[in-house]
Amino acid sequence: MPPDERRLCLPSPDRLSNLAIHLIDDILNRLSLRDVVRSSTVSKDWQYTCRRIPQVKFDETVWETPEELTSPTIGFIPILDSFFFRFHIGITLKVTLDIISLKGFNKLITLKLKSVTLSSDTFEGWISNCPLLEDLVLKDIHNPYLMSISAPKLRSFVFHGDIQLIYLENVPLLSNILYEPKELVLEDEDDFADIFSSIPALECFSWDHFEVDIGSTEFIPTRLPSALDCLKRLFISWITLGELFELSFTLCLIRSSPNLEEIEIKGCILSDGDYFEPVPQDVVDEIPASFSDMTFNHLRTVKFYDVLLEEGEMQLIRVLLAKSPALVKMEIKPRQMETNKSLKVLVEITKFQRASSKAEVVYLVD
Known part of the structure; x- marks a missing residue:
């Protein structure tokens, strides 16, 4: 085979796979979660690279309808479980959960949040719509303003963070408090x-x-x-x-x-x-x-x-x-x-x- 014809048979270079890791991370951080998962098909190496994305954002693009949020099979908890336990590998530096249609959980009994930044209005409304909540743990919570908690079934509350002040307004059954304000x-x-x-x-x-x-x-x-x-x-x-x-x-x-x-x-x-x-x-x-x-x-x-x-x-x-x-x-x-x-x-x-x-x-x- 002539030399020119042999060159035609050589595979084209995989430019995506040869990108520097920080550039790939920057690209993935700009994509929605759906597109991050889809990017695993871009090249053979990306099927592993996209699985170690350091920053993840779960927003409305993950769910096609608001009803899917509370679905036992499609809701955000099954999707988070599937992503972190089956898909993702390596260390996650930041997770953003941005759910505007989320009003609360009418069957939730225990809630633990760690290393998150909370808006007072969003959090207060969310907790007030968890009528069966009994155990609440907030660790390394950041909010420079005061926050109110209304939870009529709450029995145990653990807090560590730099919220200026917490008002426990409607907690008639609360019997156990561990409070560690910065x-x-x-x-x-x-x-x-x-x-x-x-x-x-x-x-x-x-x-x-x-x-x-x-x-x-x-x-x-x-x-x-x-x-x-x-x-x-x-x-x-x-x-x-x-x-x-x-x-x-x-x-x-x-x-x-x-x-x-x-x-x-x-x-x-x-x-x-x-x-x-x-x-x-x-x-x-x-x-x-x-x-x-x-x-x-x-x-x-x-x-x-x-x-x-x-x-x-x-x-x-x-x-x-x-x-x-x-x-x-x-x-x-x-x-x-x-x-x-x-x-x-x-x-x-x-x-x-x-x-x-x-x-x-x-x-x-x-």
């Missing part, structure tokens, strides 16, 4: 009270990690307007009781919870340069009087871990020992301190009056 910003005293005003069934409350806007310090009341009569277990961690706001916050919750059975407080380790507003002496001196009308008849266990045992903390320990006739055990683990100071604190605590003859004070030192 920053708490209060505009006035009502803001703080409103966090707890509509949770009549609250039994277990955990607040982890404090970052407070300095202007919020003055907006913590002595007690909440309505007592948390059902609250049995209170857990507060990553807190500095030597700081005015955080001590005021803790005292307010304890004073507002007459039926507590268990209290656990874990301190945080301050870094050089951390700023906090120290507790004035008059505030420390008023702590015993602020509990004068209270008795914790159900309190059995108290734990203080990694605390500095400064005056405010010592006053709180004194009050709880004197006001808890059913107390069985109090554990105190101070943050590392000099031996002489640690022994001095221990001697002082052993002299505190105890309302319970069975109360055991365990002082844990390294």
